[in-house]
Amino acid sequence: MSIDPHGTPASISCGEMARSLEPFLDGEFEGREEAELSRHLSECEPCRTLVEREARARSRLRAKLREAMGPGSPAGTAPAGLQERISAALDREARPARRWAPWPVSLGAVAAAAAGVMVVLATQGGADPLIDEAVRKHARDLPLEVNAASVAPEAIPGLLASKLDFNPRPPAFRAQGMKLMGARLSQLRDRPAAYMRYELPRGQVGLYIIDDPDQRIGGGGRQVQVGPSTVRMVNARGYNIAVWRRNEIVYSLVSDLDEADLVRLVETAQAAADR
Amino acid sequence: MFDRTADRTRNEFEALAVKHLDGLYAAALRLTKNQRDAEDLVQDTYLRAFRFFDRFERGTNIKAWLFKILTNTFINRYRRSVKERSLVDGPEQQAVQERVISREATDQAENPEQHFIDRLLSDDVLEALDAVPIDFRMAVILADLQDFSYREIADILDVPVGTVMSRLFRGRRLLQKSLAGYAVEAGVLPPGPTGERIDLEEYRRKRNSGA
DSSP: OOOOTTSOOOOOOHHHHHHTHHHHHTTOOOHHHHHHHHHHHHHOHHHHHHHHHHHHHHHHHHHHHHHHHSTTSGGGSOOTTHHHHHHHHHHHHHOGGGTTOOOOOOHHHHHHHHTTOOEEEEEEOSOOHHHHHHHHHHHTTOOOSEETTTSOGGGHHHHHHTTSSSOOOOOOOOOTTOEEEEEEEEEETTEEEEEEEEEOSSSEEEEEEEEOTTOOOOOOEEEEEETTEEEEEEEETTEEEEEEEETTEEEEEEESSOHHHHHHHHHHHHHHHHO | OHHHHHHHHHHHHHHHHGGGHHHHHHHHHHHHOSHHHHHHHHHHHHHHHHHTGGGSOTTSOHHHHHHHHHHHHIIIIIHHHHTOOOOSSSHHHHHHHHHHOOHHHHHHHTSSSOHHHHTSOHHHHHHHHHTSOHHHHHHHIIIIITOOOHHHHHHHHTSOHHHHHHHHHHHHHHHHHHHHHHHHHTTOOOOOOOOOOOOHHHHHHHHHHHO
8 A cells, every 4th residue: 555645644653653663673564554653753763763772672682593593503403314204204104005015124134034033133221111001901901892702803903993093903913823802992102002812822912003103102122123024022020022013003912922932923923914 | 106196295295394394493492492302393293294285275385384283283292291381371470470580680671772682692592582481482483583474473373463462572571581681690781662562453443543
């Protein structure tokens, strides 16, 4: 909007000028409003002094903020690696179609796993609260909401899926005498999870299936390469637990098997997943 | 075929969004106050933005959109764990102001020119900023560091423009006083006239009816 130079634009009082100072300096006024204020400033020295002083203070503050956390400052620069980390997360997000593609694994590790040799990748200490919770809940032997006696085992994941926002597809274990007993909805560290209980010739195992798209679960335990997966082996409260990931899904298998038997069990599922 | 479409979307998203990484991280660091949470917050922000990218109107302000997602993600996921509640009103804010700002610092902050600010170290500036209650801190960061307009800040924080003005006004004032506090500690000096705020809507109505 333009001003009629011959008209008499409403004049502004010094009080109004002072009260408009902040938005004026922030560039919030345009057109006529801005022109009115500027006109007042051109005619009123005390206000001009006030505005100029405040403008200097403002730019001093802004300059200091930029120096402290603006572009190029340590507090204003994303750490090295963050962009790559985000890119990798976006890759996983962008390619649901490749969900079950095998993970890149060194040939040596595959060969060693096939030969039944465990390749230990790393060992990390520290209790994992997720595993601790998984063991406690497994040990409490809570009732199963869906029972394999009344529902076909193949239908169980679908029943749970309707209550979860992911599909809790269990790995296809190929172990002699292993039977799915039933399942229930669970929660681990405030995340919805599916829990499935299996019967083995000796004892039981509990499998947790947790959706973890942003990879918040991890760390702790001894890392072992089993087929295409890196499996974390943890011993807690007398149970051996194997934790592994398939893209966005984390599996946590709580068992009273000894470690070698547990690894073999996980291995049967890895082999099946690769078919 | 599917993958190619996905790649295109992905490339478009990255081309638009990645250049705001540093700015988002800087804001995230002041919100979470530690590097690890700040990195997680920024990563979550990008993932959510990507998931909702189809709802982003092409050609509109992606920077403001990303900051809005950052703010919402922080409130939903991190704020509780940081144990930092809104201190906008009431006695809590009073307490914060009194704790952060000594009498002496308040007097110094009334000085007209703020030369003392030039002599502060960046670490002091960041500490002074972190001492400002979070809602005010965020308004100052969005306005004075990211150069968003009142309207954009209102959209990002999901509050009316009047609230933005009031948070910004009080946030800058609190920051000046907080800085003065650090300046006094460091043996340095301060200023700032205290103008009252105006109600922008009211102001405009009056101006327009008068014309």
